[in-house]
Amino acid sequence: MANFNIDSKKKRTFDAIVIGSGISGGWAAKELSEKGLKTLVLERGKEVNHGDYPTTMMQPWEFEHLGQITKEMKDANPIATKCYAFGEDSSHFFVKDADHPYIQEKPFDWIRGYQSGGKSLLWARGTQRWSKYDFEGPARDGFDVHWPIGYDDIAPWYSHVEIFAGISGNKDGLESLPDGEFLKPHEQTCVEKHFTDQMRKHYNGARPVIIGRCAHLTDPQPIHYQQGRAKCQQRDLCQRGCPYGGYFSSNASTLPWAKMTGNMTMRNHSVVNSIIYDEKKQKAVGVKVIDAITKQEIEYFARIIFVNGSTVNTNIILLNSKSSRFPNGLSNDNGLMGKYIHFHNFQTTISGEYEGFLDKKTDGIRPNGSYIPRFRNVKKQETDFLRGYASGFSASRTEITNRDGWGEELKNNLFEKKYGNWRVGSHFMGETIPKITNYVKLDETLKDQWGIPQVRINVAMDDNDAKMAKDFREQLTEMYTLAGFTNIKASGRNGWNPGLDIHEMGGVIMGKDPKTSQLNEWNQLHHCKNVFVTDGACMTSNSTQNPSLTYMALTARAANHAVEEFRKGNL
Amino acid sequence: MERRNVIKSLGIGILGLGQLPSWANNWNSDGLELLEFENSEIFSKIVDCLIPETNIPGAKSVGAHLYVEKVIKDCYSEQIQNEVKQTLEILNKESIAKHQKPFEKLDNLQAVDLLKNNTSNKKTVEFLKNLTIRSYTSSEFYLTNHKNYQMAPAYFHGCVEI
């Protein structure tokens, strides 16, 4: 029996454990296993191997409800169904509300994907680098906590992940949005080009409008073929999973790569309950897992642990990792873990029409749009609110369906070929200020079905957010007007709560000072150095870029540091 | 029982045309047992008179009647379902008063006439019309023949002559 236990413990011991197989966990798994570390990936959700995409080849007419969500699904999932990507073709990749309850002290739409690959199957693939101004922002504007790293620290790691993931974009040469290692860019539409030109003219280059940068293989390189991926076929059905591996997902890219090294073991249905801390060794020695199906408890051991459960889950796991040394959660000596949750403000939009280029249209499909990098307060403070916003911009033209008439007349009308005006629109992505009052914490009594405390979420917008949203509406209205657009409508989005941006960040943030932050410049917990946090939880601030590219770069950087420290015997 | 057989045979009839989407082929009598609409055939008449068969397939050939019934049942609130039920009853009553036969037995011109002149249920009639259009314009026939639909075009041009 004793021998059996030793054997069994040996089998459950690895060099490194990665919690979560989403965008960030996939990168940790790839880097660690590629560098020769025996790596165990623990994923709470079901197994989804690349290609396990049941709806991906379905034609529009093959869906029972032509894509519409049923009433039963909507009633049972008031939160998940708010996500624009939740449809008849993709609902199987979203967490259902009832299975995973949480407590909203204030309204928070928590959108989750629990499976191999996490939300990397579902994301919209927008990928922009941060600039030095973004990293310097918190110090310049007097935030509570400042970044311990700057652009130069992360730039080589941006390159590292861009080359492997495959990011398409144009070298625009902008200081506020550094260029990356780009594959061929998508093309702007006539009206997008017109807008770019008009803005250049009216604002003397201060408000560039560029083609979006996104994780699509427009021009695959040998490194992508080696992953088994091929050129994007421009279907724009990505939320179903892509059979060609045309966009970056953990499933198509990092996970199979890690598997190919022979050093990665993946265990699905493995809900990590907490991290085990050894008081004598003064470090973490493993994790406690609840099997999602049998509910049995199993322990796994390793010298390095990467926590990549996505922001809120990472906070839950660490807060739930209590020991006599750390009664309030692992390494949480300052009591600030779970605080400083931040997000992107998406709460407003604008739309309009353009009556020019009426002899032109677009042809084919583009899984991308144009993009307006942040132009407010970039180098110095200019407005009555802090920070700024980025915006999407797209202009397209579709055929109008003439629905007039009845019977044969209607039928003939439906076969008319007619185009309307160009339609233009922008969404708003505002930086929010991390605040101690925006937090997640564990409920003291309520648990989920795996015995893990339910999380209480208390996150709200503030006056700065409202002022910034107003500025977006005013500035974009001005820009649209200057470009000659008409029928301009700027409005707030009712019922849009924090969380629905799906860019939730913070709670376990990086900083220079252990008194005010949880992680050092290498994403190590200040008081438990062999635990690394590299998903959204680590973010000191959020700036205005889509966040995942930065999670990838931080993860690759931290994983390579971890391997060096491991080899030196420091972990 | 009777209703079930009618739809079953309808299904087979339409299958012959080869336009029916695969989900509709999967319909079996078990699924139909759950339907709340007493008079399913009326949907056939509605979609058929709105977008009739000509030298090219109409709404019925593409299974729009099955879609309309299914989507109302699965995706809309009880209130909307009741409004639809009421409207169908009223159409039927009007049909009997005017033509001495149930709505589904009317010829297409008579049926369309009742639909477009129905003022008390205008909103619901418009709703049924929109669902029918949606089904028709999402069908394989319409998308491939009229829209040149390609699932994976593999290109995008931002500015081409019409």
Ligand SMILES: Cc1cc2nc3c(=O)[nH]c(=O)nc-3n(C[C@H](O)[C@H](O)[C@H](O)COP(=O)(O)OP(=O)(O)OC[C@H]3O[C@@H](n4cnc5c(N)ncnc54)[C@H](O)[C@@H]3O)c2cc1C
């Ligand atoms: C519709 C949509 C559009 C988006 N668009 C963009 C975009 O354009 N650009 C962008 O940058 N980002 C976008 N995002 C956000 C992006 O998906 C996330 O930032 C990214 O997936 C986060 O990576 P992650 O590794 O932190 O978490 P995830 O990808 O969510 O992965 C976390 C994994 O951890 C697992 N896990 C959680 N808890 C545990 C536990 N206790 N034990 C074991 N495993 C656990 C989960 O099952 C999951 O698989 C979008 C998201 C959605 C849904």
Ligand code: SF4
């Ligand atoms: S747009 Fe490209 S990446 Fe997305 S599903 Fe289609 S082929 Fe795949």
